[in-house]
Amino acid sequence: MAKEIRTESLKAWYGTSQILKGIDLHIEKNSITAIIGPSGCGKSTFVRCLNRMHEVADGALVEGKVWFENQNLYDPAMDPVDIRRRIGMVFQKPNPFPTMSIFDNVASGLRLNGMRNKQALTEAVEKSLKMAALWNEVKDRLNHSGMSLSGGQQQRLCIARALAIEPEILLMDEPASALDPISTGHVEDLIGELKKEVTIAIVTHNMQQAARIADKTAFFLSGELVEYNNTETMFISPLDKRTEDYLTGRFG
Numbered sequence: 001m002a003k004e005i006r007t008e009s010l011k012a013w014y015g016t017s018q019i020l021k022g023i024d025l026h027i028e029k030n031s032i033t034a035i036i037g038p039s040g041c042g043k044s045t046f047v048r049c050l051n052r053m054h055e056v057a058d059g060a061l062v063e064g065k066v067w068f069e070n071q072n073l074y075d076p077a078m079d080p081v082d083i084r085r086r087i088g089m090v091f092q093k094p095n096p097f098p099t100m101s102i103f104d105n106v107a108s109g110l111r112l113n114g115m116r117n118k119q120a121l122t123e124a125v126e127k128s129l130k131m132a133a134l135w136n137e138v139k140d141r142l143n144h145s146g147m148s149l150s151g152g153q154q155q156r157l158c159i160a161r162a163l164a165i166e167p168e169i170l171l172m173d174e175p176a177s178a179l180d181p182i183s184t185g186h187v188e189d190l191i192g193e194l195k196k197e198v199t200i201a202i203v204t205h206n207m208q209q210a211a212r213i214a215d216k217t218a219f220f221l222s223g224e225l226v227e228y229n230n231t232e233t234m235f236i237s238p239l240d241k242r243t244e245d246y247l248t249g250r251f252g
């Protein structure tokens with residue numbers, strides 16, 4: 001079931017460089033929130049803090065709180081592995097497990113969680129591939145390598161893999177930037193459908209994409225959240241001059 005997530009004074013560093021300078025952002029449940037801003041402003045770092053991936057990097061540090069419903073994900077009692085299961089991630093470049101079949105790619109997380117029953121696995125794989133709008137294209141070749149698919153199909157396979165373990169939040173870091181316009185369209189349609197099941201935060205460089213799919217948009221600049229609003233409102237009448245300059249292509 002979809003959940004909301006809310007950051008409170010979220011700060012992040014790589015070594016001595018402070019990347020996030022205290023972000024308060026509410027990502028509402030069953031919505032799509034786009035994170036936009038110029039290169040290097042901290043968008044990826046922000047989403048990686050939401051599922052405790054940031055801390056995996058050398059010299060990385062996080063301060064502040066991330067509320068997942070009423071639990072702070074940075075509470076010492078929280079298990080990062082469990083958090084990453086509940087808050088899934090899809091990356092910029094499709095990254096299917098290269099030695100695995102299509103079926104095994106999608107089943108991998110379920111098997112890690114201990115699911116062994118073949119019938120249950122088969123049903124879950126089918127459901128995830130259907131949710132990722134890939135089932136019809138691969139149902140007759142589930143035992144082929146995941147690498148045999150096109151780039152756009154591989155990205156939908158990665159989305160199916162993330163969905164298989166039924167995350168409550170899905171973080172997407174420029175999921176369509178490596179795809180051609182037709183595949184991008186498929187992935188965008190899919191994201192629009194998925195918000196019924198899962199809350200989505202998506203990093204994108206593509207303003208048109210944010211305008212097409214996001215309910216809410218957050219504009220980041222130099223590690224700060226400059227503006228957050230309904231996407232339409234922000235695009236039509238941004239409140240901050242810096243947002244307007246970015247949206248009109250004056251910088252970034």
Ligand SMILES: Nc1ncnc2c1ncn2[C@@H]1O[C@H](COP(=O)(O)OP(=O)(O)OP(=O)(O)O)[C@@H](O)[C@H]1O
Nearest residue numbers: 014019037038039040041042043044045046057205
């Ligand atoms: N592993 C790392 N080690 C050190 N610095 C890093 C690392 N990853 C990112 N950075 C730095 O952190 C800053 C923010 O990077 P981040 O990837 O969060 O920005 P972004 O807004 O997502 O950028 P882009 O749009 O170019 O992907 C940048 O200055 C970047 O160079």
